[in-house]
Amino acid sequence: RKKVTTRTLARMKQNKEPIAMITAYDYPTAKIAEQAGAEIILVGDSLGMVVLGYDSTIPVTLQDMVHHTKAVARAAKSAMVIADLPFMTAHLSKDEVLRAAGRLMQEAGAYGVKMEGGSEILANVTTLTSAGIPVMGHLGLTPQSVNQIGGYLVQGKDVGTARHLLAEAKRLEEAGSFAIVLECVPEELAQLIAESLTIPVIGIGAGRFCDGQVLVFHDVLGIGGDWHPSFVKVYQQAGKVMQRGIEDYVQEVKRRAFPDEQHVSHLSSDLIAVLYG
């Protein structure tokens, strides 16, 4: 498969070909996503909740993102790797946001970055796109603002906020974003935004009419928490398979069933004779 670029995605939108995006946080998960044919692998700051055990994305640092993006980039041969700018980074000075995005691309190997927000970060979006850094926007429910929003709630449910989201999406497009993630908005609003923009709109909890979909890797495979958002579809109960596998291993160790003949090596009988005298 050829390398996925911003042009690939633009063409897919034109041809009404859905874009598949999924998160990954390390080498093996990224390899699975790559081999499954996802166009975009997102090293999301959901890393904090999914892999690092925090209860929001707020504690995730740039160093965390660099570390995990490096592992993902080593596995992604053709998929586009996008890394999240962590909490607050999109609001820092022009120099600092450039340096952060620069590290994710140059040091960690990301293709581009994703940043949460609209008007309030627009100047920094322009700063990055002017520097040749591909920027993916993120509107609707922006988890880095969870404490301000007061929970993980559907956004754009009234005319005012719906119109505001549409306007913000257009501003991000004008600032040079190559795509936008739209999280937790009503299907009809997501459809209007997708139809109003020329750049791809990737939905999560945003209905059927976006230009693509994104989900969290561990949610799709039923790994980790018992709880997941209602928009998630669990395609496999891999968490249960993993649990059973490790339980079997522990039990076999305890009753000395592992290792068995198949998993050991032997000395020659001559050497055994010498060693045992």
Ligand code: KIV
């Ligand atoms: O961090 C993340 O996983 C995300 C996606 C859910 C869009 O931002």
Ligand code: NA
């Ligand atoms: Na994120």
